[in-house]
Amino acid sequence: MEQYIKYSLFYFCLIIILWSCRETNKNQPIALQQFPSITFEDFGEITDNHPDRYISNPDSFLNTTHLTPKDDYENAVYAYGLVMMAYNLRENGRIFKSIQYYERALNFAKIHTIADFDIGLYILKPLSALYINVDDNQKAIGILEDLVQSQPIQENTSGLINNLANAYIYNHESNRAIKLLSKHIIEKKTSVHKALSFNSLATAYAKSQDTINSIRYNEYAIAEFEKFELRRDTLIWYCSALTQYAELHHSSKQAVKAIEILNHNFAGTQYRNKANAHLSLASIYFEDENYDAALKSYTKAFENFRQGNSKYFLDYKYTYTLLGLARSYKAQNQSDSALYYYEWAVENDFRTQQLITSEANQLINNVWNKSIIEELIELYSNNPTIHSSDNRKTLLWCIELSKARLLINEINRSDNWTSASNQVKSGVQQIRQFYQRLDASESEEDKKNILEHIAKLKIEFDLSERYFENINFNPxxxxxxxxxxxxxNAYYSYYIHTDKSLSILYNIKNDISLKRINDKSIIDSLNNFKTTYFNNSPKNFNNNPDRYKDLAKHYSQILLPQLDKKQSDVFLSLDGSLYGIPFDALYREDFLVKNHNFAYLNSFLLFDFITNNTSTHDAEISLLYRSEYPKPLPHLEFVKEEVNNLTTKFKTLAIPPPLQNDSTIREAFTKINIIHIAAHTILDSIEAPNLYLHQAISTNQLRFFDINTPLVFLSACNTGSGRPLPSEGTESIQRVFMSKNVPSVISTYWFANDEVMLNLTSNFYNQLQESKNPMVALADAKRNFLKQASAQRQNPWYWANINYTGIGNKVGLKKSSNLPIVIMGLTIFALIGFFTFKRLSRSNKISI
Incomplete structure (x- = not known):
């Protein structure tokens, strides 16, 4: 079918060329260097018949063409040329570039009306298959489900259904794939497409651990394929069935046969399929403990992927290849080589995962990536010969690359939206407004309809976003x-193992140290400590302060080894249930906050990915607040005084509930102001967390605001809490602001005491005005509070719930101007003088 499309495109272009009576001399090869710019006829000829001219550097080729289509003919040639470039890039295994060019062709075709151009067939079908190749399965599912519903029943539908089934399979929804394919196969007559469906069905059953049915349908597929004379794509499908047979039967023979067919028929293309066949063969050898043969096959796969000079190849199959090389070297006790390839696999996986736009697929990959980190740490721990300073640095690097991948992706995307086309900005606005409607709705039926509409909008938005052209990730x-x-500064990176043991990497004297805590009860005991002292009540500390101090001192020694008093700024890269522990409330001679300023991060990589670092001018405060609520929510009595304190001392734009409409909130977020929000936070186990201002604003809605602030202060309860996310922290209000490229966020872990919250907030802004450092200002506010607090209020439950997340940027603060007060005072003084003068004049007249 793909070959059929290829020739259809070519002949369509040829007909247009003949029809327009424009001649092209095809007897001479076209050399790009001879042309400062080329004609549309040249472009069509090269993209179709001379892929060698652009495969290595398609961007450079396209830039040298200087083509700007001006009429229907030129639009058609240009669109088909982009499709052919994308097609040939895919044929040569350049998945990332192929996606870029299919997306470019899609956006061009949407803008220009092109006769007889089937976007679904020529672009969306192959594009969705490529999204599956990079594990962005949710996006592929959305596109394909829409295409299947809109297509009439015909031969083309088979390919769409098969692609959709594969998207379900790799999205861990094998049952949906089985249901879809089983129904489709019954309706199909004998054909190569039926064979392909059998093969996909075999894969679905294999993923469901149903080996018997997997073997059965794989054999059906091979038997069906062998009824036909196979060419191009059908031959590739057949080889895929052979490699699957090899895996199911643990037989190298069929894998070798597939490799031979691919090498013979596709001498200069299909590198990814060749690599995949070598991967299947390598895994068979590895399971047989034939590590030499496995290493050779993994090396062959590696060579097929690396057709260029780039170290990284953005394809998860390439990551599997690197991982296979690491495991083979590890099995042969070549620890240095194994460590080298584990690091390479983690780096490549980080880059490849950044291609994924759907949250669900990102989180699934986070879990898989954790297994690589487990193997890497195990390799280091069990091999004293590689216990070097450089290798500990590698461990730290890899662990930090494994964290906050979704968050980094969200930061990159959000950053691109601000400078995107009007079409993309309009899409952002539409999605946000629908989430706004969803947050305001109380009807379940209405919510369902809105969510369906959002899903469709997101598909269109993802395709128009051109994310693959804008992505830039080079840590x-x-x-x-x-x-x-x-x-x-002090830096501590934490990694919780699957068995609940703990690894801590930290800097000491210009080196990295590793502390491995093999006690598998450590995480449970820390969770119990957190629940006991930092939950709904301060009473457990008050009942026995010395018990708390003993435990806090014990955990301080465990979690912060060799912390020096001279290291005033302490940056913590957390993991799992360590989120929510107030480290500044741990203890040595005194609470740690007495000597240290603490910053919490999802990964130390955020220092490089958060670009909105410093406010160059002193900032105003945009203040969004609400103090009164319907029952059962309590009123927030401290808010009125908090508003008064801020507006009196600092340049503040106060936005009360009646004025909190969409335009005012959007304007407040867009300004380069400090954002201060004093309101309730609503946490729900199912719904996304939301800020309860005049209307609810969920984390879903917040993601689509344009936010430019250098600092957010969330003066509300539980703004740092939420549903745990694998390797991402918690799905909290605080995390969403970080995803919007906000470098400093102050939030709370638990219920906030009104009086103490008011004290700390007021003190924080006073300190910020002096230091211009939010991290230091919050710690100073806590230190000042503790100096004056009673013994009972020394309890960390009162003051340790407020925490700083960020990279330690500078933020200036504008004072409130006294000029209006002076003018008012002078006016009043003048009026008093005037009326006094009038009264005295009147008195004098009477006395006369």
Missing amino acids: SKDKFLNRILNNN
Whole structure:
């Protein structure tokens, strides 16, 4: 079918060329260097018949064409040329570039009306298959479900259904794939497409651990394929069935046969399929403990992927190849080589995962990535010969690359939206407004309809976003380590293992140290400590303060080894249930906040990915607040005084509930002001967390606001709490603001005491005005509070719930101007003088 499409495109372009009576000399090869710019006829000829001219560098080729279509003919040639570039890039295994060019063709075709151009067939079908290749399965499912519903029953539908089934399979929904394919196969007559469906069905059953049915349908597929003369795509499908047979029967013979067919028929293309066949063969050898043969096959797969000079190849199958090389070297006790390939696999996986736009697929990959980190740490721990300073740095680097991948993706996307096309900005606005309607709705039926509409809008938005053209992720290991090692701050990175043991990597004297805590009860005991002292009541501390101090001192020694008093700023990269523990309330000679300023991060990589670092001018405060609520929510009595304090002392734009409409909130977020929000937070186990201002604003809605603030202060309860996310922290209000490229967020872990919250908030802004450092200002506010607090209020339950998350940026603060007060005073003084003068004049006249 793909070959049929290829020739259809070519002949369509040829007909247009003949029809327009424009001649092209095809007897001479076209050399790009001879043309400062080329004609549309040249472009069509090269993209169709000379892929060697652009495969290595398609962007450079396209830029040298200088083509700007001006009429229907040129639009058609240009659109088909982009499709052919995308097709040939895919044929040569350049998945990432192929996606870019299919998306470019899609957006061009949407803008320009092109006769007889089937977007679904020529672009969306192959594009969705490529999304599956990079594990962005949710996006592929959305596109394909829409296409299947809109297509008439015909031969083309088979390919769409098969692609949809594969998207379900790799999205861990094998049962949906089985149901879809089983119904489709019954309706199909004998054909290569039926064979392909059998093969996909075999894969679905294999993923469901149903080996018997998997073997049965794989054999059906091979038997069906062998009824036909196979060429191009059908031959590739047949080879896929052979490699699946090899895996199911643990037989290298069929894998070798598939490799031979691919090498013979596709001498200069289909590198990814060749690599995949070598991967299947390598896994068979590895399971047989034939590590030499496994290493050779993994190396062959590696060579097929790396057709260029780039170290990274954005394809999860390439990551599997690197991982296979690491495991093979590990099995042969070549620990240095194994460590080298584990690091490479983690780096490649980080880059490849950033191609995924759907949250669900990101989180699934986070879980899989954790298994690589487990193997890497195990390799280091069990091999003293590699216990070097450089290898501990590698461990830290890899662990930090494994965290906050979804958050980094969201930061990158959000950053691109601000400079995107009007079409993308309009899409952002539409999605946000629908979430606004969803947050305001109380009807379940209405919510269901809105969610369906949002899902469709997101598909259109994802396709128009051109994310694959804008993505830019190049974290530098040297830059990362230089930041950690070459300053006086303390950095602690935590990794919770699947068995609940704990690894801690931290900097000490320009080196990285590793502390491994093999006690598998440590995490449970920390959770119990957190629940006991930082829940709904301060009474457990008050009943026995010394018991708390003993425990806090014990956990301080465990979690913060070799913390020096000179290291005033402490940055913590947390993991799992360590989120929510107030480290500044741990204890040594006194509470740690007495000597240290604490910052919490999802990953130290955020230092490089958060770009909105510093406010160059002193900022105003945009104040969004609400104090009165319907029952059962209590009123927030401290809010009125908080508003008064802020508006009196600082330049503040106060926005009360009646004025909190969409336009005022949007304007407040867009300004480069400090954002201060004093309101209830609503947490729900099912619904997304939301801020309860005049209307509810959920985390879903917040993601689609344009936010430019250098600092957010969330003066509300539980703004740092939420549903745990794998390797991402919690799905909290605080995290959403971080995802919007906000470098400093102050939030709360538990219920806030009104009086103390008011004290700390007021003190924080006073300190911020002096230091211009939110991290230091919050710690100073807590220190000042503790100096004056009674013994009972020294209880961390009162003051440790407020925490700082961020990278330690600078933020200036504008004072409230006294000029209006002075003018008012002078006016009043003048009026008093005037009336006094009038009264005296009148008195004098009477006396005369």
